[in-house]
Amino acid sequence: MASKQLQKEKFQAIYQSLNEQQRIAVDTIEGPVMVIAGPGTGKTQILSARIGKILLDTDTAPENILCLTYTDAGVVAMRKRLFNFIGSDAYKVNIYTFHAFCNDVIQENLSLFEKTALDPISELERIDLFKQLIDGFTKNHPLKRYRGDVYFEINNLKNLFSTMKREGYTPSFINQKIDEYLADLPLRDEYVAKRATKEFKKGDIRTDKIEEEKEKMEKLRAAVNEFDHFQQMMRIRSRYDFDDMINWVIRAFEENKNLLTRYQEQFLYILVDEYQDTSGTQNRLVELLINYWDVPNVFVVGDDDQSIYRFQGANIENMINFANSYQKDLLTIVLTNNYRSTQPILDISKTIIDKNEDRLVTRLDGLSKELVSSNRLINQSTNKPILKEYETQHQEMIDVVLQIEKLLQQNIVPGKIGIISLLFFFQRFGTKIVGFSFGPMMLIWFSMIMLLGVIQIFHSPGILKAINPYYGFELLTNYPHGFWLLGAVFLCTTGAEALYSDLGHCGRKNIQMSWIFVKIALIFNYMGQGAWLLAQGSDTLGANINPFYELMPHWFLLVGVVIATFATIIASQALISGSFTLISEAISMNFWPRVTIKFPTDVKGQIYIPSLNFILWIGCVGMMLYFKKSEHMEAAYGFSIVIAMLMTTTLMYVYMHFVKKWNNILVFLIMSVFLIVEVSFFITNVAKIKQRWMFLFFEFGLMFIMIVWYRARKITNRYLYFVKMRDYLSALTDLSADKEVPKYATHLVYLTKADIPGDIEKRIIDSIINRKPKRADVYWFVHIDRADNPYEMEYSINELLHNKVVRVNFKLGFRVQPRINLLFKMVMQDMKKNKELEFLNKYENLDQNDFHTDITYVIIETFLSIENELTLREGFIMDSYFAIKQLAQSDQKAFGLDNAVTLTERVPLLITPRSYLPLRRVQQT
16 A cells, blocks of 8 residues: 555656646546647657556556557657656556567467467578569569669568558559559649640640559559569468568457457557557557447557658558547547747748648647747747758758868867877877987977078077077066066977977987987077067068968978978877876876786887877867867966976975985075076966866866875775785695685685785785685785886796795786786696696696686775775775776786686775774673
8 A cells, every 4th residue: 555655646746747738648548549749748758657547546457558659669768667657567567569569469379370380581581582583583574684783673572562561551452553543644733744845735645754654553563463472482481570470460350359359358558659650550450459449448649740660751541540430539639848849940840841731730620739849948049940941962962061161160170180089099009100200300390490590590690689688687677567478488498398208209318418409499490580570670460470480481381381290290299108108107106097008119118008098189189179279278388388397396306305415505596596487487377377277177187196096005005014925824734625615726826916925915815714715726826027128028936835835926028918817827837847736636637738727816806994984085085096996907907817717806995993882781681
């Protein structure tokens, strides 16, 4: 009773949300009801609500309700909606597609059908049958072809036969309709000559067109007459298709009244969705199920103005016939509240659909179909859609291209995004060529800009005075708001950071040697631009004038643009590669989660990190879409560079003060010089960043991940400590020999972080002995070290206890994937060859061609225990840490372990357990 009451309360809440028209449809549960539901009017809602109403207001069982819809997706959607309405009873309601319902009828009455002797036909078998059918055509058959594709008619025949089955058309019926159509042709206006020609006078019957149409109809007649032949061929092969099932059930219902009566009496309420799309056979099936009752409880929902599966419009005749059959008792409801579209869209759609005269509103009296936008979130929108009409599809495509071109001119940047995307895409193949071309390309670029500047300096040598800092000081102090010009001047100093951002490509010595050359080239170029500006003799520049490109002779402009483009791409590549290097170092220093690192070349510094590559791509595309033009991101770029400079200065202070331990006064003087300049640049760039602050989310996101990961590892280090392996050797020996403990594995393998061969993590010992004892014949502990040699693969063995406890130390090159599963098998084979292992299991075999033995790898994964008493700050850090860890690479994948032989053991991470609980014992009375 409580469950029934709860369902009623839930249903009432949903019922109250229905509009007036929907409530009428739901409330009228007796008699025939036809609901005309336009798009977005909530027809699925009322179908489900009506079923709920029947179950809650009557004593009808869910099994006595039949709901037929058109697709499997419709079945799922309706059952899910119904479950939200009435709970688990939704799974007892008979909700079917037409084919699924017929299949159930056949399965429940197999003795009445021949399906048990037939199998469904595959598409290949269907094509083969059609080929045999066509091969059997006589010489003068209208569908026989001798040139080109002789099986051209296969698709036409397949579609025709399927339509005949779905609509219940027989060959004789179609032949009759063909004869009636041909007889009517001379009476049709389109076959009467509208003006005189050589052969016909105005008003004559166009016999030539009639002959053409007769030829088409004779081909159709010939195809239709092959239907029975094709069905016979399928029967000979013991095959059927799904369109046959509905016809079988209809035939069985018509021939076996007892069978039909049983289903008619079972289904007291019948609901049909997408009624406008029901085929002739589907509609006939519905008619058979409901004709038992004079006034059946049938509820059909459809819309004559929309069609999902029927060609060229809905089957309005089904709906007309239904309305005429139950004209006396039928309740017709039109749902006009639309919850999907705005009113302007509905209005313009109506102007189009009103041109169709064959609609229910014109065939049935008293119907009106004025859709009203009723979604409060969008019904206030007044944006009117634009209706365009094209004479041909070709014109439509041309206009679409022109519209796209127009969008491209409105600062949409797909071309630039495409170039950036290609740059990131090719990272996976390695950047060795780009790395080799970095030096020569930078030499050409800086040489070019220096030469262009020097040429202008020769024309105006007075510009060399600009090297005197006096002029800079005077500009900053005397020019109005001169100090704030530093924000623009600062951009002149950037660019060189591309060199030291990627030590993996450039190398420290190369950067040190090239730094002076780069600075000289920049100074000469900017002086050259200044000389060109002075030579113009004007206080302002014209529109679209760039002094840098104005330095180039006209004949050299294209070459200069190409060089600038390549230099930009290579400099960008340097920054991308530098980001890979930074993240790799951050991982090794526990500032970043472990991610997949690939080495596309043999050079250690050149790496590829897929996840970071994706993050950088998203960031770059996001910045391009946000800023749209490069001049809009000058402030953000300058701000990022000055932050990088301040961080470099901070590192320099740490190096001078803590590493070299220089005199404090000297350190102060050096730092003052750098900080005065950089803080000035910082202030001027911060003043501009307020307009483009959104990009800071990206930087703060990276900082958040690094801080959380580092702090969390510091916290978890309280939990991780090592013990001496020798203290547990006897316990491992006893456990291995204890037959009362179920054997866990022959070879039990753990991965250890202990650098000292005699040490082991305490949590590994707890996993073997204390938590759930794991008995094994041999306990293995595998440790991995990385080598600078890209392809080095070495290992050593520490046999802590002969044939019982063994430590394997791998030393792998930075390019070697740590496929521990394979490498460990090779170690075992090598030890067997050297007779270092004595196997007790006679079923083991370590031969390379027939390797099989019982190996289990155990990976210990921690989770935050609820017994921890962390501070609010530590709790937030640890929760964030484990959330980020879900996105990081798992140990199993990192070490190449097979899923079939790997066990992940989750253990609680207990950092600061509660030391005291006020638990006391009381005497029981």
